Amino acid sequence: MGVPERWWPDGPAELAAVQAELGARSPAPWRPPADRPIRIGGCFCCFPRGVEGFGERGDPLWVAAVTYEDRRRIASAVRGDRARAPYVAGLLAMREGPALAAAVSELSVLPDVLLVNATGRDHPRAAGLAYHLGAALDLPTVGVTHRPLLATGDWPADEAGAAGTLTLAGAPVGAWVRTRAGRRPLVAHAGWRTDPGTAVEVVRQATGTARTPVPLREARRLARRARALR
DNA sequence: GCGACAG
DNA sequence: ATCTTGTCGC
Structure with a gap:
């Protein structure tokens, strides 16, 4: 993934500069291959229970990354780190970026596209963590969050699969996606080399019986399990 | 000035 | 992110 310091600077001003530079780019669009099963990955970062609020530098954390092909997990990586x-x-990105990048880098089989618990182009400098992580790893990414950061748009109909575009400054940056009827929709974010349409398509394809896409759920489960093992 | 604000 | 409490549905 290149030199870590280049992608994950320590200071707010330095990170903002990296985001501005990355956000101004227009990486070649990636599209899901139609001739073979698509490998979808996911990564997740959790913190100690009982510690509420914004946290601080040095907080212990656990990260996990997984790769799925069809309905099966074909690779995983888990590690402990520090915020x-x-x-x-x-x-x-300054809090979780390096740890997530390290976990994904340890996967024995990389996915075609990676799901990240963060925003993508829906960001002040068009470079949320999902987009940033993809650039750092040279891997197409899609962001998934409970709500937008800055973008706005109406909720979709209450039926599985329904989607509603989210725009920021007039540009489509993601979409509300109803992964399960009767449940709150989640947000699929355009990330590194992905547009809102691709983001929605990947989220739909990665979703099983739960509201949260399978690879993300599994990464979350593994990270929390590592935390429980202390 | 005040509220909002990914995880 | 994590925690608490309450409510609804199977």
Whole structure:
């Protein structure tokens, strides 16, 4: 993945500069291959229970990454690490970026596209963590969150698969997606080399019986299990 | 000035 | 992110 310091600087101003540079890029669009099963990955980062709020530099954390092909998990990686900074909206990369990048890099089989618990182009500098992580790893990414950061748009109909575009400054940056009827929709974010349409398609394909896409759920489960093992 | 604000 | 409490549905 190249030199870590180049992608994950320590200071807010330095990170903002990296985001501005990355956000101005227009990487070649990636599209899911139609001739073979698509490998979808997911990564997740969790923190100690009982510690609420924004946290701080040095907080212990656990990260997990997985690769799925068809309905099966074909690779996984779990590790413990430390946060680089407290949580600050718009600067999430400074807190979790390096740890997530390290976990994904340890996968024996990389996915075609990676699901990240973060925003993508829906960001002040068009470079949320999902987009940023993809650029750092040279891997197409799709962001998945409970709500948008800055983008706005109406909720879709209450039926599985329904989607509603989210725009920021007039540009489509993601979409609300109803992965399960009767449940709150989640947000599929355009990330590194993916547009809103692709993001929705990947989320739909990765979703099983639960609201959260399978690879993301599994990465979350593994990270929390590692935390439980202390 | 005040509220909002990914995880 | 994590925690608490309450409510609804199977």
